[in-house]
Ligand SMILES: *[C@@H]1O[C@H](CO)[C@@H](O)[C@H](O)[C@H]1NC(C)=O
Ligand SMILES: *[C@@H]1O[C@H](CO)[C@@H](O)[C@H](O)[C@H]1NC(C)=O
Ligand SMILES: *[C@@H]1O[C@H](CO)[C@@H](O)[C@H](O)[C@H]1NC(C)=O
Ligand SMILES: *[C@@H]1O[C@H](CO)[C@@H](O)[C@H](O)[C@H]1NC(C)=O
Ligand SMILES: *[C@@H]1O[C@H](CO)[C@@H](O)[C@H](O)[C@H]1NC(C)=O
């Protein structure tokens with residue numbers, strides 16, 4: 001992952017023989033295999049030259065879809081504290097990528113997807129499922145940052161072998177044989193060097209390519225493994241031990257095993273496993289045919305002639321109902337989908353007092369602290385989440401809990417109105433929770449969006465199915481718009497980083513009154529609430545944590561960040577997320593597909609996410625919240641006994657952070 005150029009050079013020599021004649025199809029060697037070496041996958045991928053029709057199609061779609069994205073001019077240069085982190089002029093980068101020579105389509109894909117990642121915006125991503133996660137590449141050694149006696153070290157996770165011996169049961173013996181190592185002996189080992197350098201150099205190098213979060217410290221945290229709330233709890237391997245592209249073959253680690261005194265240097269191979277959604281193949285042409293072209297859900301549809309094909313909605317546990325499909329969402333797209341790797345039973349909290357799936361309530365041994373562990377704001381259907389959240393909080397209260405921990409580790413968002421609902425029911429009614437429990441927002445107001453709204457006003461959306469239909473939105477003063485409201489007129493003209501831009505008027509909240517009646521009184525007081533996560537809380541999770549922290553000064557605890565850094569309790573705020581296929585549905589439904597400003601259909605198996613509305617700030621209400629600070633109250637040092645052990649962590653945090 002760090003010596004990309006070197007690994008590409010190595011591959012070039014695999015694909016072409018010395019006299020320049022093309023070698024046999026390298027995809028044959030991996031066809032029908034479950035586990036293969038990353039170099040073999042890379043050789044297959046690198047055997048596809050860049051087809052200019054495909055390049056031009058991808059750049060056209062991506063470029064034109066960016067006119068619906070709110071943030072690209074802000075992302076040319078973000079203000080402090082993100083000035084060092086976010087500074088990409090995506091329009092000129094796309095020009096560069098349109099002209100640059102690439103040895104293969106993979107090289108083109110890596111450049112384009114990583115360039116988009118440099119926006120550090122988990123809503124705004126470009127993926128090609130031909131490559132991204134069609135094989136997942138793993139290391140058997142997830143790492144964690146552990147602090148004991150005031151000293152922080154990077155270690156192979158103490159639970160590493162417990163996790164990998166179960167998840168990789170079909171490969172572990174072979175893997176150990178290839179490496180000549182007994183993996184079990186390395187669980188908990190101190191990592192002194194990674195590829196001959198300070199391990200934090202590898203952590204920091206990864207921050208340059210991982211994307212998703214503005215803050216450097218949050219991108220550092222992506223390197224490490226963590227738990228994922230659920231029934232059962234699962235495990236995120238972290239960026240070191242799970243790659244979405246097969247670009248790294250092995251890593252050289254200098255470690256001290258538990259119980260040893262002397263360090264040793266070992267070479268650990270990565271192994272690639274075929275993705276669960278990858279269509280089986282036998283050679284290059286069948287791999288391409290099955291995995292590298294647009295599918296039924298890649299592009300949008302005209303809703304006036306056919307029902308919506310269920311679009312790509314990542315991370316949804318239950319099948320989503322058609323009613324819920326239309327609710328405004330704010331959720332990030334993960335680079336590698338979170339898989340179902342199990343958290344070892346010894347670490348998994350048991351016996352929740354209520355909830356289900358990724359929405360669970362626990363009561364701690366102190367008999368005073370209740371915990372809401374929430375994996376996302378889309379753990380179930382909307383109505384079920386409203387009911388479960390309220391019932392669970394009320395039960396904690398009636399069971400005598402006076403304090404509340406809300407654990408939103410790895411919570412990537414979901415329904416916007418569930419974030420508003422949770423804020424409102426915990427805190428009770430007050431001017432910061434009624435009627436607006438989230439953030440006012442604005443949409444981008446470029447010509448193509450204006451043409452869509454013009455068409456809707458003229459009657460192009462008789463069944464009121466489209467996102468741009470005014471019926472979905474309200475002015476900042478709470479006035480409901482109608483299908484006839486031209487809410488993008490007049491545009492609000494702004495100059496951002498020297499570029500002329502235009503946005504909608506300020507939009508107010510669209511969640512209240514809720515369809516369920518919230519209680520009249522507060523359930524937990526702000527001084528008795530603590531927010532806990534690993535920094536990887538985005539989108540609707542951002543809307544929830546930001547309103548709690550900034551309006552009520554609620555304590556936020558970020559677990560495991562680098563010693564001496566100030567952590568951010570959230571990032572990738574957005575306001576509402578969307579994607580190319582949704583924009584394409586709007587365009588097709590109002591008859592604008594032939595307009596030169598409309599993106600064409602993808603011919604590739606691609607996904608493009610966007611930030612579609614951007615929330616206004618709380619501290620500075622004139623500017624987006626996106627690039628304002630979200631400094632956590634506490635950077636929590638994690639001792640070995642609390643590593644990926646939610647219950648131990650909650651007990652320790654409860655006893656140290658609550659005042660009484
Ligand atoms: C490039 O891709 C297009 C679209 O799939 C296809 O029609 C064309 O034949 C391809 N060109 C080559 C040289 O493979
Ligand atoms: C992107 O689109 C704009 C306007 O539609 C156009 O001027 C520009 O050349 C396009 N850029 C690329 C790289 O295609
Ligand atoms: C991992 O497995 C070892 C050996 O079976 C066991 O002693 C240890 O408690 C397990 N650790 C976890 C975290 O499950
Ligand atoms: C509310 O805002 C809308 C549009 O921004 C405006 O037309 C309307 O007059 C305002 N209503 C009130 C009561 O201020
Ligand atoms: C917010 O809480 C912190 C401690 O958590 C305290 O130091 C600070 O003074 C509080 N700020 C306000 C405005 O109450």
Ligand SMILES: *[C@@H]1O[C@H](CO)[C@@H](O)[C@H](O)[C@H]1NC(C)=O
Pocket residue numbers: 591592593594
């Ligand atoms: C686009 O233009 C083509 C040719 O001009 C026409 O046949 C087609 O019906 C148009 N499509 C739409 C959706 O307007």
